[in-house]
Amino acid sequence: MKFPWNDRAGQLSAVKIAALVAAFIPLILIVTGYKANILGPRPITQAIHETGDWAIRFFLISLAVTPLRNITRWSKLVLIRRILGLTALAYAALHFSLYIVDQNFNLWRVVSEIWLRIYLLIGFITLLGLTALGVTSTDAMIRRMGKNWNRLHRLTYPLAALGVLHFFMQSKADVTEATLMAGFLLTLLLYRSAHARDFKLTSVWTLIGIAILAALGTALIEYAWFALATRIPPTRVLFANLSFSYSIRPMWWVLGAALAPALWIGIKSATNRESGKFNPVSAKQR
Secondary structure, rough: OOOOEEOOOOEEOOOHHOOOHHHHHHHHHHHHHHHHOOOOOOOOHHHHHHHHHHHHHHHHHHHHHHHHHHHOOOHHHHHHHHHHHHHHHHHHHHHHHHHHHHHOOOOOHHHHHHHOOHHHHHHHHHHHHHHHHOOOOHHHHHHHHHHHHHHOOOOOOOOOOOOHHHHHHHHOOHHHHHHHHHHHHHHHHHHHHHHHHOOOOHHHHHHHHHHHHHHHHHHHHHHHHHHHHOOOOOHHHHHHHHOOOOOOHHHHHHHHHHHHHHHHHHHHHHHHHHHHHOOOHHHHHO
C-alpha cells in the first residue's frame, strides 16, 4: 500500500513527513483557538478568514517548489509539491464550507450571495479550479489525460492570481497581507519568466534582479489597489514604503524573501571556492 509519507520507492521520506506535519499545524491552531474561545466575538467568521489565508499561502508555497528546486538543485523538493497543492485545496474547501455554516446552511442564500457579490464569485471560481487541479493530480490521471493534463494545469498561475484578487477584495482597507501574497506571486512569475528565457536561476545577479523587480512591482500593486479601489490617497501609501516608523511594508518583506536565494547561492559559491582552494585532492587533480 502506498502511503503519502513514502517516496516513490516506498521508503519513508523526511521531507514529505515535514510537509504533512506543516499542513495540519494551521488546522490544529484554528480548532484550538475555537475551543478556547480566542477567535474573537465571531469565531466562525474568523475561522473563515484564517482558512482562506492558509489556502492562498499553501497554494503559493506549492508554486514555489519548482523554482526552489531549480535554484537549490535539491530534487527531493518535488516530492512535496502535490501535498502542498492538495493542502491548499483542503483549506479552500474548508473556507467555503465554513461560509455555508456561517449562512446557517441556507444554500439558496449562499448561491445568491455568490452570484451577487463579485469577490465571492471570484473565490468560488478559484475553488472550482483548485478542485479540478486536485482531482487530476494523481499519477493515474496524469497518464490518462496525456497532453490535456498539461493544458489544464497551465491554469495554476491564473487561479493563483484570482485567489489573490479575492483576497484583496475581501480585505477592504487593510490589504497588507493581500499585497504580500501578490508580491510573492509576482516573484514566482518572474522566476518562471527568467527560466523560460534561459536565465540561470543559480546566478546571484539574476536572483538579485528578480528580487528588485518583485519589490518594486509589489509597491506598484499596492499603489494601484489604493488608487483604483479605495479613497485612501495612494501616494501616501507609496511613500509609506520609505518609512519604518510604524511597520515594514510588504515590498520590503518581498525583497528580503526574494534576496534569500541569492544570498544562499552566494554563500554556497564562496564555500565551494574556498573548499576547492584548500582541498589537496582538488589541487592534485588540477
